Amino acid sequence: MNTVLVIALILAMAATLFALIRGIVAFLQTTKEELNLPEGTVRPSSLKQNKMMFNRIFFQAAAVLIVALLLLMNGGSQ
Template identity: 75%
Template sequence: MNTILVIALILAMIATLVALIRGIIAFLQTTKEDLNAPEGSGPSRSRLKQNKMMMNRVLFQAAAIIIVAILLLAKGNG
């Protein structure tokens, strides 16, 4: 059981890193047009992607924390 949880933890950490990198890349690709867009024009495609990647990062981090908590509880009971 612990082996499966450790593998799941590693996958969650890798997914967190990938989401973080993709979010940073989306942030760096923000163009001057996006920055100078008029008020009320809504979020640009780049900003929506940034938001999605950062939300994914938070979800993957939460999954990793939950897996660590389960591992600690299993170790405490064993």
């Protein structure tokens, strides 16, 4: 069971990194035209940034839960 959880942890960490990188790329692709839109206008790049950062938080939470499960299963002992 530990092996399955370790593999799941690695996948969750990789997904976190992937979502983080995609969010940063979306931020860097913001165009000058989007920045000059009127105040209150929803920008497509902002929506993508928000989606990727939400995904990052979700995958980070999954990784933390998996670590907690691993610690509980192993008794937290060394």
